[in-house]
Amino acid sequence: MSALPPRLVDLLRASRARRGPLLSDPATSAFRLLNGAADGVPDVTADLFGDVVVVSLYRDLADAEEVTLLDAAVSAWTPRSVYLKRRPREARVLANVAKDALAPESAARGEPVEDFVSNENGLSFHIRPGQGLSVGLYLDMRDTRAWLQAQASGLTVLNLFAYTCAFGVAATAGGAKRVLNMDASRRVLEWGEENARLNGQSVERYDYVAGDVFDWLGRLAKKGESFDVVVADPPSFSTTKTTRFSAARDYARLAEAAARVVAPRGRLVACCNLAGLPSRRFETMVLEGVTRAGRAGKTVGSLGPSGLDFPTPPGEEPALKVHVVQLR
Numbered sequence: 001m002s003a004l005p006p007r008l009v010d011l012l013r014a015s016r017a018r019r020g021p022l023l024s025d026p027a028t029s030a031f032r033l034l035n036g037a038a039d040g041v042p043d044v045t046a047d048l049f050g051d052v053v054v055v056s057l058y059r060d061l062a063d064a065e066e067v068t069l070l071d072a073a074v075s076a077w078t079p080r081s082v083y084l085k086r087r088p089r090e091a092r093v094l095a096n097v098a099k100d101a102l103a104p105e106s107a108a109r110g111e112p113v114e115d116f117v118s119n120e121n122g123l124s125f126h127i128r129p130g131q132g133l134s135v136g137l138y139l140d141m142r143d144t145r146a147w148l149q150a151q152a153s154g155l156t157v158l159n160l161f162a163y164t165c166a167f168g169v170a171a172t173a174g175g176a177k178r179v180l181n182m183d184a185s186r187r188v189l190e191w192g193e194e195n196a197r198l199n200g201q202s203v204e205r206y207d208y209v210a211g212d213v214f215d216w217l218g219r220l221a222k223k224g225e226s227f228d229v230v231v232a233d234p235p236s237f238s239t240t241k242t243t244r245f246s247a248a249r250d251y252a253r254l255a256e257a258a259a260r261v262v263a264p265r266g267r268l269v270a271c272c273n274l275a276g277l278p279s280r281r282f283e284t285m286v287l288e289g290v291t292r293a294g295r296a297g298k299t300v301g302s303l304g305p306s307g308l309d310f311p312t313p314p315g316e317e318p319a320l321k322v323h324v325v326q327l328r
Contacts, residue, residue, distance in 0.1 A: 004065055005040055012046075012076035015039040019309050030118040030125070031309040032139050033077065038311040046073065047139055049118040049127045051080040054135055055108075056087050074109050081110035083129040105130040117198065121146050123169055124198045126191060136164050136191065140273070140305035140320045141233070147303055148231065148269070149174035155228035158182070158220075158261065160213050165192025167231050172201045179207060180227070184240050186210040212240045217257040226263040233271040247274045251282065255289025259297070259327060268297070268325045275319035282321045290325060297327040 005011060015034045016023070022031045033053065034046035043058040053073060061069065066084070073082050086102045106112055107130070118127045120142055127136045145167055148157070152174035159167045162181035169192075171179045183189050189208040196203050209216060213234070232254055236247045245254070255270060262268050270286040283299060290297040303322035312318050 004061075004068060008041070008068065008072040009076045011040045012072055015041075015046075016077060018311075022309055027122040028120050028142070030120050030127070030137060030139055031142070031306075033309070035310050035312075038313050044069065046077075047135075048077075048079075049129070049135070049137075050116065052113055052116065052127070052129055053077060053079040053082045054085060054129055055082060056085040058087050060086075070109050079110060081107040081113050081129070083135075084108040085133050087133060099132065103130075103133045120166075121149070121170075123166075123173055125164070125166060125169070125195050126198065128191075134163070137166055138163070138273075140310055140318075141166070141271070143306050144269070144271070144303045144322050145170040148229070151229065152176040156180075156226075156263070158227040158230045158258075160217075160230065160232045160258065161234045162192060162208075163188050163233075165189065165195055165208070167233070168192060169195050169199055169201065171229070172196065173199060180209065181207060182209045182211070182213055182216055184210065184212060184238070212242050214243050214254070214257055217261060221257075221260040226261050226266065228263050228266045229269060230258050230262050230266070231269045231271070232258050233269075236272070236274040247272050248277050252285040252289040252292065255286045256292040257289075259290045259293035259295045262295070262327045264328065266327055267300070268327060269303075269322065270325060271320070271322045273320045277321070279317055279321045283323050286323055286325060290327060295327045297325045299323050300326045 022028060029050045031048055033048040034041060036042055036045055045056045047054045055073060070082055084104060113129055115126055115128050117124050125137050129135045148167060149170040152171040155176050157171040157176045157179045159179060159181045162168060162183040165181045168179045168181040181189060181192055189210055193203045193208055234245060238245045258268055272282050301324040304318050305320050310318060
């Protein structure tokens, strides 16, 4: 296993300097500060939310290496706080490790910060860095949320796997006629309601639906409901009481269920963050699912993370893939 690279502080300072346009953007205070091997530090990422840094490790580091890394982050970036997340690559490993070991509630460096507000493209979101592996906002979706906000005026939007409803906030800010947010967890949907209120948006509880997405898609289709835009941004692996989902195995099934509730000439925004799934294969799975639903569709756009803060090593694809499919 490789050790941390030499001149670590210099590498971290250089990664920050590359993000200069984001550092000077008054509308955005949340972005990726370090993106693994592309910034010279393999298996380590760092996300900046205002003056709080969240460092994620994708391999085991010795205790002394963790100390070195955290000290370097403080020296290079002078944040108010640094939080640490340990992220085994395999989902089955995550299930067998105590949450406190993976995502300590307390700050690894600096002062504790329970809840604060960070900005993205002029919108505000509650960030809770000690809440677990996910702190409230997935930063690689920033450009896709901006795209949705620009498209949403007068449209109905279904936000699947909504998490803290950032897509819903963006769509509402863009003038959507209605947004329905859906997630298995009531807790994160309540967090999403807080985000909506934070941005001066009204909240109707029936537009925040907790439950199994596949079950609810079946119910919506049976009732004949449809939406102009359906955003599907599932976790790569998930388990509910009734469903086990793996993006590599099941995305066509998800696309099929989602396509059944896309309005004529509406769009399915299919998202996947599984690094091992090639973009072309993912697109094939999405279109296969659309066809199974008895719909005709074509890809009209591909979105993804900004290369400014999510660079990829030469010859590699970004982990995040977003295909916009228009259905007839």
